[in-house]
Amino acid sequence: MNNNLVILPIVIPLITGIALLFFRENIKLNRAVSAMVSVMGLGLSFYLMSVVQAQGIQLMTAGNWQPPFGIVMVADTFSVIMLILSNIIGTACVFYSFFTIDEGREKHYYYPLIQFLLVGINGSFLTGDIFNLFVFFEVMLVSSYILIVLGGEKPQLRETIKYMVINMFSSTMFLVAVSLTYSVVGTLNMADMAVKMPQVANQGIVTVIAIMYMLVFAIKGALFPLYFWMPRAYTTPPPAISALFGGLLTKVGVYALIRVFTLIFIGDTGYTHNIILVLGGFTMLLGVLATVPQMDFRSILSYHIISQVGYMVMGLGIFTTLSIAGAILYIAHNIIVKSCLFLISGVTEKITGTANLLEMGGLLKHYPMVGWLFFVAGISLAGVPPLSGFFGKLVIMQAGLLEGRYLIVAVSLLVSLLTLFSMMKIFIKVFWGEEKGIPAQRVPHGKMIPSVVALVALSVFIGFNAEWIFSYAMLSAEELMNPEIYINAVLAKE
């Protein structure tokens, strides 16, 4: 099915971003246009979802060059789910930015940069071509470099250099992997690669290429040996940007990992997917252990991102329809709740002026609303039923038990407990105890709350409608586990 609708989530933010570049001084216009476009993008992604549901996988072939030769955009259920999530977070963060980002940043292309970041993220979700995935990664990364360094404070400069160098290295590795792929199968269209990879005579080289891609996406997704760059880079910018990055950027890496390792590299799952499973186990355990000594609100949240990427990858590593569906459900929950927690950390930072847990306390008495919102989001992250985190974990663990992977299930249960521990650490330090760091004057923060409330409500909604959301996750997992659906749709074998 050829449908130009598929490219709109990329084109609309792109045009908006370029147009806004010319109106740097006019903050009101910037805000109004960003808000409008975000809401529009959200509506569009839901519409695309309904179209994909009704008519199957949608394609956009640029210039009507038929795949595998032309550039192709593909919207299947998984990419549309991710698209909806990225637009939800984009909208929430844009609205939150109106009241938290200082005028200096707003005048220096903050809103256009958010639009460009969304171009990269949406593009990565929709592309059907591995080289275009590289290009959209770069669009996303360049915007993220600038968003991290915007403001030019000393820690920002320091962390941006490290973040940039590690990402430039991983981009180089991506190019190497792409060139090896091209030399082996002579195509870069993902569906065509999936057809031709099993036909390669020397399957050893295919595994080498698979590991190259795994390395690249593991760096972007902050997996076990390669996560060290992430927590500091994500804690230096303002909370609105942290929320956007923490919610979405690593998940783009996870998305690419799931896409590539369910579509293309499924020839030797006993080798590659076991590596993924082991990496997932170490990622979740070390990520959560690293939070224990941390006393910075956003550092704790950042290390938790690592630990939760572990769960998603564990779902991929077990590699059954059920486990992939669990991973998708968990990604949906995690993107929402993680961004929400970063936004709440922004609220408490605004109230107390610090992110250090030791310098604040007793906020619950004066700001009960913030406290209870954090409580709900926090236990949802830890996976307490009936909130959204519980069901994703439940499904992944169930799939693990069915496959007899008892060790990884045990590890993930332990990690859940430790997550609860560290969420409670934040809750106790920030909201209970003696009052510390609270200004005598009540700090106005009401305008920051709606984005947070919306995300918490969404998390609760997912929790109480898990069955319904899970049916979508299951649908997209079935599509992923039967790659011929994707291949036939793209290569149009009629």
Next chain:
Amino acid sequence: MELLMTIVVGVLFAIGIYLTLTRSLLRVVLGTGLLGHASFLLILTMGGLKRGGPPLLSGQAAYTDPLPQALILTAIVIGFGVTAFILVLAYRSYQELGTDDLDKLRGVEDE
């Protein structure tokens, strides 16, 4: 020819990785640049080296595959933009932080 190019790519990678592991910021930037060039050459080599054929489907049998060149062109443009940005960033951080020694940019003193 392929063998020669592969060796060149290997040497470039080695130098690039050596430079990115040094402490001086400028060398790291140069190192990332060399790594980029190594990967561009690798794409060209992996696409199959050929002389004397235009990258067009003409009537003649011999033609060069145009795709690796298109890929490299895109990658070079991206690499150019990113390198320009990191150079500015490195200069600005040298001004603000007063050092280009990466060991002094660890940023752990506050923990």
